[in-house]
Amino acid sequence: MSPDLAVVVAAVALPFVAAALTPLVFRLFGETTGFVGTVVSLASFGLLATQYGTEGSVSLEWISSLNIALQFYVDGWALLFAMLATGIGALVFTYSPAYMHGQAGLPRYYAALLAFMGSIVGVALAADLVAIFLFWELTSLCSFVLIGYYTADDSSQYAARMAMFITVGGGLFLLVGLLLLSIVAGDVLGPGAAFDLATMLENPETMSNALRERGLFLPVLGLLAIGAGTKSAQVPVHFWLPNAMAAPTPVSAFLHSATMVKVGVYFIGRVRPMLVGEEWLFLFATLGLTTMTVCAIMAVAATDIKELLAYSTASHLGLMVAGFGFTSVYGAETGVFHLLNHALFKAALFLVAGIIAHEAGTREIRELGGLRHDLPVTAAITGVVALSMAGIPPFNGFYSKELLFEAAVEASHHHEIGLLGWLYPAVAVFGSIFTVLYSLKFLSLFFGERPEALGHVHRPNVSLLVPPAVLALLAAAVSVDPQRAVDLIVQSGLEATAVDPHAMHVGLPTSYSTPVGMSAVTIGAGVLAYPAYGRIHDGIRAGLAAVPPIRANWWYDRIVEGLTDEGRLFAEWVHNGHLRTYATWTLAATCALALTGFVAAGAIVPATIGLEVTIPIALVLLVAVVGAVAVARADSHIAGILTLSILGFMIAIFYILASAPDLALTQLVVETLVLVIFLLVVEEIPERYEIEVGRVARDAVLSVAVGVTVFVTILVTTDARPDGPTEIARAYAERAVPGGGGTNIVNVTLVDFRGFDTLGELAVIALASISILTLIVMRGRGDASPAGDDGSPADSSGDGPTAADASTDGGPSGGEDA
Secondary structure, three states: OOOOHHHHHHHHHHHHHHHHHHHHHHHHHHHHHHHHHHHHHHHHHHHHHOOOOOOEEEEEEEEHHHOEEEEEEEOHHHHHHHHHHHHHHHHHHHHHHHHOOOOOOHHHHHHHHHHHHHHHHHHHHEOEHHHHHHHHHHHHHHHHHHHOOOOOOHHHHHHHHHHHHHHHHHHHHHHHHHHHHHHHHHHHOOHHHOOEHHHHHHOHHHHHHHHHHOOOHHHHHHHHHHHHHHHOOOOOOOOHHHHHHHOOHHHHHHHHHHOHHHHHHHHHHHHHHHHOOHHHHHHHHHHHHHHHHHHHHHHHOOOEHHHHHHHHHHHHHHHHHHHHHOOOHHHHHHHHHHHHHHHHHHHHHHHHHHHHHHHHOOOEHHHOOOOOOOOHHHHHHHHHHHHHHHOOOOOHHHHHHHHHHHHHHHHHHHOOOOHHHHHHHHHHHHHHHHHHHHHHHHHHHHHOOOOOOOOOOOOOOHHHHHHHHHHHHHHHHHHHOHHHHHHHHHHHHHHHHOOOOOOOOOOOOOOOOHHHHHHHHHHHHHHHHHHHHHHHHHHHHHHHHHOHHHOHHHHHHHHHHHHHHHHHHHHHHHOOOOHHHHHHHHHHHHHHHHHHHHHHOOOOOOOOOOOOOOHHHHHHHHHHHHHHHHHHHOOOHHHHHHHHHHHHHHHHHHHHHOOOHHHHHHHHHHHHHHHHHHHHHHHHOOOOOOOOHHHHHHHHHHHHHHHHHHHHHHHHHHHOOOOOOOHHHHHHHHHHHHHHOOOOHHHHHHHHHOHHHHHHHHHHHHHHHHHHHHHHHHOOOOOOOOEOOOOOEOOOOOOOOOHHHHHOOOOOOOOOOO
């Protein structure tokens, strides 16, 4: 059954419409606007649910001339990701009113959250490469706003800039990869499929072979990996995710555990059938397991509960990437099933972290413990989701972790990758031991001893408890009957991402196998090592302190500081206040870009230039050349300006001889105005310039470069004439007299056929003239001081905001989410 276009478009558009209306809604509902967001999320979720069981593409024509459409593709993989975004979004919106109570800037918060949810749904359903990239970048933009929610807090702004720099920078690599895909698809599948990802995935072998034949397989694979890896916080750019914990906790639960950071994982799963192979295995399995292990170790070193959860999120993202990296069907099962399991337990854990910080007033691990007495319901929720995160059977995280072990063992048996094949299972076990360690540590916040310094812990609001409780119940349901979850949604996601899908079966193991042994080693080693958690924690932190370059933030700070310093020096060098410098850089850059573009496009080809000119035209051009030489040799500004005007008048005569009197008239008017303007400002120009050999040489080289660029541009553009009159040219010629009432096609085109263009150009000229006149009239008023009649400064104690007001506008600088 095919999906319904109206329903799919409504599911994507509804969050954006709600985001646009948020300021008005906030005026009506105030801080309860979060519950309006819940309704919007549930509406989108319901619309998506109606498409359950459908598969296929629907599209709206967008840019028909480029075969670009707003195309959506619905299948089990898309629905799983989109419904996770809207379902968890509904819970986060329900959680937000109580958690964000009293904060400033809530309309901005809710609008960005709604737009983000719409962007995620767009990424999940988009099948056109252009639409995918636009929604992809929208997620980064919304994330920037939400991470930087506390505008007065330096750490929040630092984290927002970092996230934007990393994810948008990776998006540029993704863009190049998508363009290469579109070029190849247009060649082998037809122009109509150039941007159609759905058609590419329907012909995976054709696309893979075409990429290899053109030598583009590895470049495309690498570019897509960089784009996905930056979005999903893979080593070595994993550091932006822990820093993003400066965002409010609901943002962390939504963006940085369940949705945004999984966009890269989702995209890897989407293109997997088209690019899977030995190179795919080596790249993504290695990248994923490295991230899984490194970030699990960093989570053990964390001192803040949100920092611990952030590193654990990056670690589990590595698990998913590694799963999709393994080429067997077990790898696809790992990626799809763990995407669901992780969203359930990690979003709940972030919401639990918010409850702890909100009610206990701290997020420091060493200051917390024994919270089961104060927060019994929260403790029960944490018990379920923390054990799921650890992969302890029979909780849901165990099943997808077991599938990872199965995929790693399968890879070691069936791929010719030597020692690396056996290294994969070993690294998977090693990283999972640290997963057990930090999961037990988080659980100990409730079941350990209560620190004496910990003050009174308040009972949380019901609206803070319901969202994590719902997620914990869903995780428990999957734990009790994982096969039902597989049959409902995971199986259809598997069929979209696996090369050779089959019926998926999961459950508790009933006999020994290598993956079972790996699970036993993981859990046993983690439990045995837990009593030494403090020493392991201190040892990791000591190593990080002793060798700063191994800290990812160290590299980011050095690179950004270096770029900032170099940029400042370059700006001071270029922006020195001299018009000559500005003209030099502008003209040189224009020439370089133009000539480079001509060469890249193959527009410059050796050719014999035929000179067919009459004697009058040759004489006019000769006078123009003599005039140009005279300008350079003029000994005064007046002589130079008057000689320069000769060039303009010669061009006007050239137009007359070329039967273009209207252009000649325009040239004469422009040349006269330019001459008058030059004469008006000549008094402001120094009478003599200090002659420097270097400056003269630079100007001479630049002049030659400009001349060559103009000359080549004219040759290229005039050589691109069609063999005969085009359809547009014939239409203009046929309709000039009856439609425009004139025999001069140029005039009729400018005045009649393109009258609105000409009107717009005149409007621009008029606005520029008014602006210049305004500046001239206001010249000299800039020194006027706003003083009273007695000469004292004007009173500044009006109704404007005070410094104290401005300092509190962005939210608390030292609160639990600062």
